[in-house]
Amino acid sequence: MEAKLQELKKRLIEVNDLHASAALLYWDQSTYMPSGGAEARGRQLSTLSEIAHQKFTDDAIGKLLDDLRPYEESLPYDSDEASLIRVARRDYEHAVKMPASFVAEFSSHISLSYNAWTRARPDNDFASVLPYLEKTLELSRRKADFFPGYAHIADPLIADSDYGMEVASIRELFRGLREQLVPLVHQITDQPPADDSCLQQHYPVDQQIAFGLDVIKRLGYDFERGRQDMTHHPFMTKFSLGDVRITTRFKEDDLREALFSTIHESGHAMYEQGIRMDFEGTPIARGATSGVHESQSRLWENLVGRSRGFWQFFYPKLQATFPQQLGDVSLDAFYRAINKVERSLIRTDADEVTYNLHVIMRFDFELDLLEGRLAVRDLPDAWRERFTSDIGITPTDDRDGVLQDMHWYSDAIGGQFQGYTLGNIMSAQLMDAAVKANPAIPSEIQSGEFATLHGWLKENLYQHGAKFTASELMERVTGGALSTEPYVRYLRSKYGELYQF
């Protein structure tokens, strides 16, 4: 059995190395590649993915997984070996259930669809993507049907990124959250808006970047095992547990852009850097789910990085970096500015309070579309209606409405958005549990000390990689299920103080 497990690991690491190489090709494409490299780079990325797919779906891996089943069952569920075999089997079954011809059809359709979207968005032309989106919906349904036995047609699509979560429970969670958020948004936005003009001055880019790097170094991002570069869209990527990189972007006239994207991506990266090094190269050497990943980017970005205590420590340093811009701005005014709540059109620019309403409506639309209760051609109208009722303003065009996110134009309809809000929900549960275990954390944050919080997260969450599902992790950490209560309490307390209600 030991020999079979070694053989399985060897094959899985080979597949991992191909994916890691592809990740580096993608990183280079986004950071340093000259434009002339684009055409061959696309081909090289396909070559690596195809070989990785062939090698992973090799019958020999299926056979090893079958042979190892009794061994797995003889081990505790949470042992490293059983977890490795279990997660590898889950990935394997996912990879072999879809026929290669379908994968090819899906991917060539998506490439057309994405191209159409890049033209349609600036032109505000939903009609031109409509046929693509209709085809995507049909393909998404077919994709789900390769995984029969689901309770809801979206379940297999959700399992792609949030394995273990299902429509039934997510819908319940999100409904409860929405019921709390809609009145909260109205309560806040009926008041005069916060003044964020102090953030919209000229901030030289080099100092912005240096300040952000100093912040995440203190949070615990390990620069011996990572680095930051500039890209058009910020992201985190991993080539091994010893090399977990982030990217950021900046606006010279808005201090928020680089700073909070840097903290956000460092949250993702610290999660990956915290995984046990002896998992390197195996399928458990990754974050558990997209929701759990997002819980870490949002915990560090918002619960830590947008907190008053955090800025009690960092604001004097920020003022020293930008004396002309912030010398006369009080900590309180700065804190209000970075936590400005407003009715706005774009999800990725939205504040903490409105953000989840943007997500939940997209999640609901995915279900409506998949269930056939909403036709693709009616999506723009449905979008305007729901947006008006939830957020309180009406998008004037599709560019900043249904065309704003690339997700549905570059992947399936279904499973694209729930992770963002699941992450927010979990971030508050995890922070609660961390503070309960270590009541000194809030005062440590005020002193620029993050080792206790980081250590607790590493011990309870990061080190396990993908051994457990999101629900299993929450159960282990909080002793209970996912709950929106800590998150709503966090928002009410923070914004109640800011907006005096």
Added chain:
Amino acid sequence: MEAKLQELKKRLIEVNDLHASAALLYWDQSTYMPSGGAEARGRQLSTLSEIAHQKFTDDAIGKLLDDLRPYEESLPYDSDEASLIRVARRDYEHAVKMPASFVAEFSSHISLSYNAWTRARPDNDFASVLPYLEKTLELSRRKADFFPGYAHIADPLIADSDYGMEVASIRELFRGLREQLVPLVHQITDQPPADDSCLQQHYPVDQQIAFGLDVIKRLGYDFERGRQDMTHHPFMTKFSLGDVRITTRFKEDDLREALFSTIHESGHAMYEQGIRMDFEGTPIARGATSGVHESQSRLWENLVGRSRGFWQFFYPKLQATFPQQLGDVSLDAFYRAINKVERSLIRTDADEVTYNLHVIMRFDFELDLLEGRLAVRDLPDAWRERFTSDIGITPTDDRDGVLQDMHWYSDAIGGQFQGYTLGNIMSAQLMDAAVKANPAIPSEIQSGEFATLHGWLKENLYQHGAKFTASELMERVTGGALSTEPYVRYLRSKYGELYQF
């Protein structure tokens, strides 16, 4: 046949994509990778090479090459299709003739040997590498024996990098060259040395790099299909014909380091950038041989970049960039400084005149070792003796003697050095032919115009990639064989003027 050729191309491009990905992993390792990534990166590089080797040595490729032989023979030798099949077959036979077990033994020995050398060189400890080097010699002989039918045991090793060249002809060429160079070196170095102190001032790195980039942009290096980064050892690397990158290094107290390495690597890169784009991904989309490649780096670095005409154009710009350092230094003094000839110990720092003597002695030692006329343990003494007689000074230790180059400690003994001097020889033949065809080239260089020279090289050399061997290329371009006459004439004329003889 068309279908078989397409199938062959498809398989060859897949192998190419794996090698190109490995090249990117290596580039990243040398430029931006954090230290924590090293361990996994080594494993990933092995994974990619192994898969590339497996895919390339697949029997299916051998079968396709056999099936395509009549088709190839029906086509003109210099047609793209016949050349592609011919070069692919040559590579294939090279790859399949060595058993995998030997390749593994060789590579694991080399990895130990290289590690031993990295410690031995600073410690000046030849004794500690002696057993490794003896084993390397034995493995080099065994490697040659996988390619029976050679005239000289070094021939198969030379064919690795300089296909088409053999000991018999190289030895003859080098002997003639050495007979000319030894007295030339003595004639020059008996005179008072040139004053190069103007180059050894403080030169801020950013301005050095910017100046170098401006130079190679004018030479014709295409930044849409390339870029320059910093590394410990400068190199050129290619991920596709649309992405050919170079690296450089700098010394803040020596202007030569960055400038001439930038021009040198841009010469390699312009060669690759000039290959016909429709060869992309195939085995002919590369430089012909290591000698031909070196002819281009040296042509641009020395025949152009160390010429008086070149600096007639660039020196005023260099003075404007570094007015404090060079404002009072005349063009003539600068030109003498960058062409200083001296008896020195290190090959890579040697001037144009002495350089080939460093190379030729290494080439001769490789033959002596392989033929058994010299024992590895006697190499340090032989080195000192030959060095004294050829260059006129005696190395005081092995650190700057037999331990200076990594080649024999990181690869076979045999075939490692001839390319450097073959390149110098060819660079002068090619320059002669270019000027004969376009007599305006020297005056264009004085005006900072390089399009005619670059265009001629592209037309006659670059575009063909690896379709022809070095001898075939020289025959096509100059109508004759390799000859040292133009190179010796070039040195005599340039240094005769500089040293008045």
